[in-house]
Amino acid sequence: MKVAYKILLVLLLLVSISACEQTELNLQENPNAVSPEKADANFLLNSVLLKFNTFHIGLWGPTSAITRMRAMTSNTYQSQLTPPSFNGIWYDAYAALLPDINALIPLAESRGLAIHAAIAKILKAMTAMTLVDLFGDVPYEEAVQGAGALSPRPESGASIYNKALALLDEAINQLNGTKAVRPTSDFFYSGNPDRWIDLANTLKMRAFLQTRLVDNQAGAKFKAIVDGGKFINSIAKDFQFPYGNNRVNPNSRHPFYNDSYENLDGTYQSNWYMWQMAEAKGIRDPRIRFYFYRQREQYDLTDRTLYSCIHSLVPDSNARPPFYRNVDPRMPYCVATYDGYYGRDHGNGQGIPPDGPIRTVYGLYPAGGRFDDNSFEQTRGQGTQGARGEGINPIMLATFVDFMRAEAALTMGTGENARALLESGIRKSFEKVLSFVPKGNFTRQIGVDANGNPITAEVFIPKPADITNYVNHILARYDAAPDDRARLDIIVKEYLIALWGNALEAYNTMRRTCLPTQLQPNINGIKEPFPRSFLYPSDHINRNSNAQQKPDLNQPVFWDKNGASCLE
Secondary structure, eight states, X not given: OHHHHHHHHHHHHHHHHHHHHHXXXXXXXXXXXXXXXXXXXXXXXXXXXXXXXXXXXXXXXXXXXXXXXXXXXXXXXXXXXXXXXXHHHHHIIIIIIHXXXXXXHHHHHHTTOHHHHHHHHHHHHHHHHHHHHHHSSEEOTTTTOGGGGSSOOEEOHHHHHHHHHHHHHHHXXXXXXXXXXXXXOOTTTTTOHHHHHHHHHHHHHHHHHHTTTTOTTHHHHHHHHHHHTOSOOSGGGOEEEEOOOOOSSXXXXXXXXXXHSSSSOOOOBBHHHHHIIIIITSSOXXXXXXXXXXXXXXXXXXXXXXXXXXXXXXXXXXXXXXXXXXXXXXXXXSBSOTTSOOOBOTTOOOOOOSOGGGOOEEBSTTTSXXXXXXXXXXXXXXXXSTTTTOOEEEEEOHHHHHHHHHHHHHHSOOOOOHHHXXXXXXXXXXXXXXXXXXXXXXXXXXXXXXXXOEEEGGGGSOOXXXXXXXXXXHHHHHHHOSSHXXXXXXXXXXXXXXXXXXXXXXXXXXXHHOOOSSOOOOTTOOOOXXXXXXXOOHHHHHHOTTOOOOSSSOOOOTTOOSOTTTTO
């Protein structure tokens, strides 16, 4: 009897263990995780908005280097734009952002949260078009499907653009007249459906301008939105991410500020871009004091250890290489100007000398750094200087839209006045930049007047007359231009200045227009085609059996029909 009892206990124990094992094996969800149907839509939207900004601001590195908005510190495009360098952008889009967006849309729609769902669709559309703009054909429908598509196949860029435009139309229809509850976590537009409609329409305008070389109806589509008036046409509608000034837990400051105002040397700025603002046009752009902060008033041309000029030991305009002079006899070499604007020339990949204390760094706009008030102090101050990082990521601003409309007027026959839009775009840019004045400190005394009254650094803030003088100078050059291409060149150069902080739109514009002229050539004398698209990230190539790497950087995206010689 005892033996039988023991056998029964053993059998019961085995059955119990087997049942537990089956239960564990059948458990498909983490009991400690929040299931999708129980997720808070506001928290999920907050995650989407933050991850979208992370994705967008991450584009600055590669796009700013090749557009000369920031110095390219590799010898060639090929060495600058390597496949591993795009792993972060790919991760931000496909592993972080798009899964959250795809989870939010059905969740929000099932709960009648039309605004939440529409926002997600707008951001998905913009992300998808941006991936096409950068890489060409990319995964879309099969992307982020998990086990259902471990190796998602690429789709054509044209197809993805069409699907993105359809998403934007869906979002606009959901937002029109909606009475849905507004999100509590929308730090872009506070859940205002009209502002999100403005953005959606603006993104459609952007897509139509982008595809003007492959769609003969693009101009009419663009004009229809302009005529409707519901797009980003004032600074109050700007689509921008606001950074804070918190240093730790969390660090909410602008990445540019983290770059230049802690304890490391700031990124090398572009000598060509600073020269465009300082001297190239025959008038100094008043915005330069907001964009850049000079740590040195002038250069010690006897200290050869400070510089990396390639063709000379110290900055010397007489050492400017002949291929610089062939582009423009005034082309900056080694320094942008001799009154303190010091960065690097395009393609200077030499070693790093001890030049951190003399480099020009990011300024007040949009980084939340220091306004250049001729104080010429070092910026490695443990995050205590300037606006302490309280800047913005300028994703789509009204000033950008004016320049887009000016280009469309010259190239697509929209019937608008390109000259008037050029002026409007410049003035809106000044308005935007000057909105940062309250964040700066301009009370430092810099001298006294004839009566002994103190003069403060406020004298460096542009006055209305300064802005008018600048605008009139540009318009006079526009009026003197011999043809539409020369006029478009002026528009594009002014657009690049207004785009400071957003090089994605600069990269798109340059490929679309083959402008601006007189770009600084590679300092090493290397001639290579301007990159038509980026190589696929190494993670994507190594882990996706359906992925195939491009042969080089000369593969155009579907809307780019300008040819390999464009911007060569």
